[in-house]
Amino acid sequence: MPAKPPVRATRAYPYLALLSVCLAAAAMPLTFTGTAVALPSIAGTLGAGPVATAWVTNAFMLTFGSALMASGALSDSLGRRRVFLFGAASFALFSLALTVAPDILLFDLLRGGQGLAAAAAYAGGAAALAQEFEGPARLRAFSVVGTSFGVGLSLGPVASGAMIESFGWRSIFLAVVFLTTLAFLIGRLALKESRDPAARGLDWAGATAFTAMLALFTYGMLLVPERGWSDRLVLGLLLAAALCFALFIGIERMVARPMLDLSLFRYRRFVGVQLLAAAPAYGFVVLLILLPLRFVGIEGMSAVAGGGLMIALSAPLLVLPIVAGWLARWLRPATLCGGGLIVTAAGLVWLAALPPGTPPAVLALPMLVIGTGISLPWGLMDGLAIGVVPKERAGMAMGIFSTVRVAGEGVALAVVGAILSLLITGRIQAAGLPGQPQVAGQSLAIGDLKGAMAALPGADPAEILTLYGAAFSWLLLLLATITTLTALVVFLSLGEAAEREESVASGAGH
Structure with a gap:
């Protein structure tokens, strides 16, 4: 019986391969930060209620997060290049279909398909990159991937705002089509195929x-x-x-x-990396959705103005992740990551003190602090995730890490949205306003001020805005507390003692 032919090895172009994965990585945050700016318009056009509107964001985050571990395992088994190319092409097709979706049900279903495609592209691309680079170069490469996410986060709101006002909200998905199509074409040329010979399928x-x-x-x-x-x-x-x-x-x-190697959780450093993956969800990512809803839907800013203000939050991600990778030569990851989270928490407390109606220039300052703080761990997380397992299990490692990060973001959006709605409802009830407090609370949480006014006939708009602002401030203080506690855990789990423990354990294993 003839021997099975080896996997075809294409010529490797490491930096073109990195560009391909970075283009796909930039498209992923673009598709949910841009959608956040468009959410009031989407809900109005498609006639969506509060729950269906929430699924516009959550359908993508849910499928993206839940499929990452499976996609990591499939990339190790079927081939990392193959899974990446399939994901990038599917991402482009789902995004194109969203431009013509006629109703909210189909729109939400397509968003779910978009999340599945994003999971394949991200897990396959990240695992493929781990084979292209070694040692410090790998950490720098993943810092660049993190910066690409920052580009999507930074440009998403303002670019989407401009496209909405010029061409309508459906046009925001065309930018995603362009980026993912380009990622597919470059990846097809530059990525070499690789797989884990010990993998046994999904x-x-x-x-x-x-x-x-x-x-x-x-x-x-x-x-x-x-x-x-x-x-x-x-x-x-x-x-x-x-x-x-x-x-x-x-x-x-x-x-x-x-899919999930539970034995890895015996090491504090691995656990610390997973907690670090979830940290941005509560200190940063939820704000990418909640703040545009507040600025555009509640405070009445234009889509362009609201999207432009969001740059203060996400612009640091354009530069600082690479700076963090450079600083890692002299400072421990625990110091950079834990310190960054403390800065983020301080920015959240500052923002909590600013009510609706605060001038945009004043709001931009604490938002800039939050973005600066979160950028420090952002530039190190992906490289740390890859570094805690053997190279041949890179797909599994990135799958676990990315699942914790993205699934944590999806869960955080659902939980934080529910908490905000309940906080608003509680304040409306305490104020004794007649009408439907629960409906008003749900409407305000998704940026629908008109819906809230309809649920509270005769209420003073200024009073409603004050109640909303108080609830939003308490939510930010809660997020600051969670971020601070996470920072303390990261200091302990990624610190010098944890590194010694892992070193001793590795030595014993040999």
């Missing part, structure tokens, strides 16, 4: 349980503002999510080649 049972867990939890959290925590459906969904999570852990303990 853990389908684990992937199904994990996806079901995230979907049930997210749906339950989206229903909390409308139905309350004690509602039977909400409790049933959250209980089912917990059972799916327990089932997922059980499956991963039994299968020979799990």
